[in-house]
Amino acid sequence: MTDAERIEVGTELPVRKVTVTRGGLVRYAGASEDFNPVHWNPRVAREAGLPEVIAHGMLTMAIAARTVTDWTGDPGAVVEYRTRFSRPVFVPDTAEGASVEVRGRIAARIDEDHIRVDLVVAAGGTRVLSEARAIVRLTG
């Protein structure tokens, strides 16, 4: 990240599209030990007032984070990362599952050493995260 052009405010990061399937939710449940049944059991999802099984918010947030860490090349450069979970990602029991689209933009220069990256994360054309942003340290 020594290339000054790469840290120009307004620069768009590569758009990423990620498929989330029921199998992916089970895999994330195992890896994260988050076995909340609303993420894998349609009956429980309905009991909770949801029309469909939903992705773990933290899985969506992790998918979005990769846009930042792919760009920095070093996860250790991320000093803050936050979001609000504005809408659930519904994951139907199909081969296609849900498609999550992540857009990132260098939004602001905070100081000499830090920039802010804003993320727009959507599924099915609906924004699922709001105020998703990371603060990145530019120098070691």
Add this chain to the structure above:
Amino acid sequence: MALNPGCVGTTYPPARPYPVEAETIRRFAEAVGDPAPVYTDLRAAKDLGHPAVPAPPTFPFVVAMRAMDEVFSYEDIGFDPTYLIHGEQRFEYTRPVRAGDRLVTTVGITGAKRLRGKDVLSLRADVADEDGEPVVALHMTFVSLSAVEGGGSA
């Protein structure tokens, strides 16, 4: 079970230490679909100046969640985590979590309210290494759907 606003400001005893293994990090990175070598290859990690493989940025939630499970067992909170959904999440990193860490998490309640008929609980989790050096702080808000009368939309 009713959410008790009196728990706001309470800090609970530290959770039992969480030993972070390289294999746990590998499995997590795979589950979130991130093939970056830094999460699995010690040489790639060292090339970036890490003494051991770091975990992806959202991994600390796994550590904090284990600690929260301990805290939710304290009945004074009165929060039903059965149909928990996540409202907000913020991480403030001092450094990445790394393989070989033994992490100690201390959870405090920062907010408890009813919003549109749902219980909303806010917590802070401070994750430190065994020497007490801070690693990452998490700020979280959760909504309990089980408090919804006759269901409702999330």
